[in-house]
Amino acid sequence: MANVRAIRTHIKSVESTRKITKSMKMVAAAKLKRTQQSMNALRPYAAAAKRLLARLGADAAARENAFLRPREIRRVCYVLFVGNRGLCGVYNTALLKFLESRLEQERRDSFLLVVGRWGRDLLAASRIPVAETIDELPDAPSEEDARRLCEKICSLYLSGEADEIVLVYEQYLSALRQEPTAQKLLPLDAPADAEGQRLILEPDARAVTDRLVELYLESTVQAVLLEAKTGEHTARMTAMTAASDNTEQLLEKLNLELNHARQSAITTEISEIVGGANALNMKEEGKRG
Amino acid sequence: MAEGIRLKLLTASGALLDETASYVRIPTDGGSVGILPGHAPMLCAVRAGRLKYRGAEGEERFLTVSDGVAGIERGELTVLVREAKIEG
Numbered sequence: 576m577a578n579v580r581a582i583r584t585h586i587k588s589v590e591s592t593r594k595i596t597k598s599m600k601m602v603a604a605a606k607l608k609r610t611q612q613s614m615n616a617l618r619p620y621a622a623a624a625k626r627l628l629a630r631l632g633a634d635a636a637a638r639e640n641a642f643l644r645p646r647e648i649r650r651v652c653y654v655l656f657v658g659n660r661g662l663c664g665v666y667n668t669a670l671l672k673f674l675e676s677r678l679e680q681e682r683r684d685s686f687l688l689v690v691g692r693w694g695r696d697l698l699a700a701s702r703i704p705v706a707e708t709i710d711e712l713p714d715a716p717s718e719e720d721a722r723r724l725c726e727k728i729c730s731l732y733l734s735g736e737a738d739e740i741v742l743v744y745e746q747y748l749s750a751l752r753q754e755p756t757a758q759k760l761l762p763l764d765a766p767a768d769a770e771g772q773r774l775i776l777e778p779d780a781r782a783v784t785d786r787l788v789e790l791y792l793e794s795t796v797q798a799v800l801l802e803a804k805t806g807e808h809t810a811r812m813t814a815m816t817a818a819s820d821n822t823e824q825l826l827e828k829l830n831l832e833l834n835h836a837r838q839s840a841i842t843t844e845i846s847e848i849v850g851g852a853n854a855l856n857m858k859e860e861g862k863r864g
Numbered sequence: 865m866a867e868g869i870r871l872k873l874l875t876a877s878g879a880l881l882d883e884t885a886s887y888v889r890i891p892t893d894g895g896s897v898g899i900l901p902g903h904a905p906m907l908c909a910v911r912a913g914r915l916k917y918r919g920a921e922g923e924e925r926f927l928t929v930s931d932g933v934a935g936i937e938r939g940e941l942t943v944l945v946r947e948a949k950i951e952g
Contacts, residue, residue, distance in 0.1 A: 775908075778892060794876065
């Protein structure tokens with residue numbers, strides 16, 4: 576009977592795991608929907624900001640903008656967008672591996688700004704210097720959150736702590752594919768004078784450039800943040816779906832095992848009873864005979 | 865001369881307007897800028913305030929907009945602002 580009891584306990588624990596994975600999957604699905612909506616709504620805005628910035632042309636006054644002015648690159652800041660927690664397949668680890676191999680290749684003086692709560696210990700164990708971790712960002716970040724993050728990144732650049740800012744995140748290709756990518760945010764590549772036509776700049780080149788660069792940086796950071804979050808929720812949903820499916824299979828197997836064990840216990844019991852009864856019968860028959 | 869201006873107003877939370885206008889007035893750092901069809905290519909810094917436009921049928925509409933940027937090229941006016949709200 577001990578076997579039956581052990582299997583029952585196992586079934587119970589698997590059932591509670593299933594409950595957890597199923598609810599985690601549902602939570603991830605709800606968050607995914609929110610971030611995906613924001614991501615899709617932002618796309619045309621971010622694309623337009625990029626297009627307008629490109630139109631600015633190689634205006635001399637535009638070059639005066641601190642973010643457009645070329646400068647010597649001594650120190651690089653990598654902004655790493657990890658998830659707020661694990662349980663999302665290889666999402667975080669793939670990103671970390673990608674960053675490590677990139678750092679290995681580049682061998683530049685660099686430091687890390689981590690966005691997300693995951694992997695504090697892992698990062699501490701690696702040799703990459705982490706300057707700061709921004710861990711208070713919610714799973715569905717708002718415009719305000721993105722703006723604050725952008726200000727933080729820009730201040731690192733303006734203060735001279737970093738001369739180049741690279742965003743490292745999981746690019747969202749589809750619901751099934753996310754790929755680690757690195758995107759240089761700052762310094763901005765000076766827009767080329769593609770059309771050669773003079774633009775009217777109202778009120779002046781400086782004001783337009785400042786405003787446009789600000790909008791562009793904000794929308795880019797927000798887009799990357801939303802893309803990373805969408806990828807994280809998708810990855811978690813996939814992982815939790817797989818885990819739920821696994822528990823289903825395991826439960827099926829355990830139920831079979833339980834039935835077998837119960838059946839054999841019953842068989843043993845019956846054969847014991849029958850055996851006992853037979854023995855008694857034979858004893859009585861012997862007495863009579 | 866072009867028939868109208870294609871006015872597109874985008875915010876970070878989605879597109880708010882995409883229609884044809886015959887006149888648009890944008891609040892900028894240097895005062896209001898009026899735009900008629902056939903305007904030369906321009907980029908301007910939008911200041912928080914009221915944006916006015918006249919629709920295809922001559923009706924006037926107003927929007928409250930926050931800081932942003934507007935660009936006009938080939939009859940298409942793109943207004944990028946952080947937030948905007950249609951009045952009325």
